[in-house]
Amino acid sequence: MSKQILNVDNLKLSFQKQPILKNISLSLNSQDVYALVGINGSGKTTFLSIIAGLLTPDEGSILINGKKNDSNHVSMAFQPTSLYPYVTGKDNIDLLSPDPKKALDILKRLNKSNLEILSKKVKKISFGQKQRLGIAIALSKKASIYLLDEPTNGLDSSSYKSLVKIIQEMSIEGCCFILASHEWGVIEKCCNRLGMIYNGKIKKELDLSDYMNGGSPPTIQLKTTTPINIDQLLELDEVTNVDSLDACTWYIKLQSKQALDSFQQSLTLKNISIQEWARLHPAKEWEILYNHLSEGGEEHNA
Numbered sequence: 292m293s294k295q296i297l298n299v300d301n302l303k304l305s306f307q308k309q310p311i312l313k314n315i316s317l318s319l320n321s322q323d324v325y326a327l328v329g330i331n332g333s334g335k336t337t338f339l340s341i342i343a344g345l346l347t348p349d350e351g352s353i354l355i356n357g358k359k360n361d362s363n364h365v366s367m368a369f370q371p372t373s374l375y376p377y378v379t380g381k382d383n384i385d386l387l388s389p390d391p392k393k394a395l396d397i398l399k400r401l402n403k404s405n406l407e408i409l410s411k412k413v414k415k416i417s418f419g420q421k422q423r424l425g426i427a428i429a430l431s432k433k434a435s436i437y438l439l440d441e442p443t444n445g446l447d448s449s450s451y452k453s454l455v456k457i458i459q460e461m462s463i464e465g466c467c468f469i470l471a472s473h474e475w476g477v478i479e480k481c482c483n484r485l486g487m488i489y490n491g492k493i494k495k496e497l498d499l500s501d502y503m504n505g506g507s508p509p510t511i512q513l514k515t516t517t518p519i520n521i522d523q524l525l526e527l528d529e530v531t532n533v534d535s536l537d538a539c540t541w542y543i544k545l546q547s548k549q550a551l552d553s554f555q556q557s558l559t560l561k562n563i564s565i566q567e568w569a570r571l572h573p574a575k576e577w578e579i580l581y582n583h584l585s586e587g588g589e590e591h592n593a
């Protein structure tokens with residue numbers, strides 16, 4: 292039975308009167324691995340820092356294991372810049388980890404036994420090496436929820452694969468994670484839920500677990516040759532939801548996998564001319580929306 296780990300209700304925070312988080316609510320259970328995506332400056336790090344107890348919100352409440360603001364059960368990975376630069380990697384582990392032996396074991400898995408960073412001063416190791424050190428220290432803490440901010444930044448492919456495996460193992464054991472990440476590979480492999488911070492709020496959360504279990508209704512990306520109206524799509528057979536980026540790029544949720552054939556037929560019957568058509572992994576759908584917003588596009592809600 293999964294149990295609720297985190298409950299965030301109506302969180303608000305402004306910096307210098309500029310609202311950053313406007314109204315964030317989020318509930319996570321044990322075993323949830325939540326992908327938090329959002330364009331640069333959207334407030335991901337700020338949100339994680341509030342959950343970790345490093346920042347105080349202007350309004351809203353945070354319950355961890357049912358207790359108010361109990362950040363003892365939260366572990367947030369140290370940013371590479373937050374490590375002690377003038378002492379060695381090993382000294383950082385001894386100073387910052389509650390369980391140095393566990394931190395070393397995790398570091399060995401992330402670093403493929405190349406442990407030279409232990410004896411070097413942190414200011415002399417690379418960004419990726421610092422990243423691995425920060426993650427190993429964070430994951431060595433016994434916590435209910437782990438907050439990893441861009442954890443794959445600077446990791447080579449072998450460390451990346453090890454990190455994915457560690458997250459998968461820990462979540463099976465009951466740990467809950469929030470990964471603030473732009474790395475869609477890690478999201479597809481680890482995360483069962485996804486939400487995007489946009490304009491100070493979490494927009495359109497997505498449950499990826501159905502897709503992982505192979506049972507979710509498909510989302511179709513459709514590019515039409517000419518602009519069309521949303522009503523033309525909503526009246527088609529088997530359509531349950533329609534979103535769009537513009538009047539030629541549509542994301543269409545169908546009722547079931549079996550609905551694909553009749554949907555295609557109804558497009559032809561309605562003379563909707565198709566330039567491109569693809570079935571999307573849900574994370575891919577978000578990647579497209581994310582890229583659109585990153586390039587300065589506006590979200591277009593159909």
Ligand SMILES: Nc1ncnc2c1ncn2[C@@H]1O[C@H](COP(=O)(O)OP(=O)(O)OP(=O)(O)O)[C@@H](O)[C@H]1O
Pocket residue numbers: 306307311329330331332333334335336337338
């Ligand atoms: N201490 C602070 N004082 C004032 N403004 C701040 C402070 N910390 C963050 N901000 C602003 O708050 C906004 C959100 O920042 P945050 O670092 O949370 O975004 P992010 O989504 O993590 O960005 P990125 O993807 O670039 O890491 C940004 O506009 C940032 O400039």
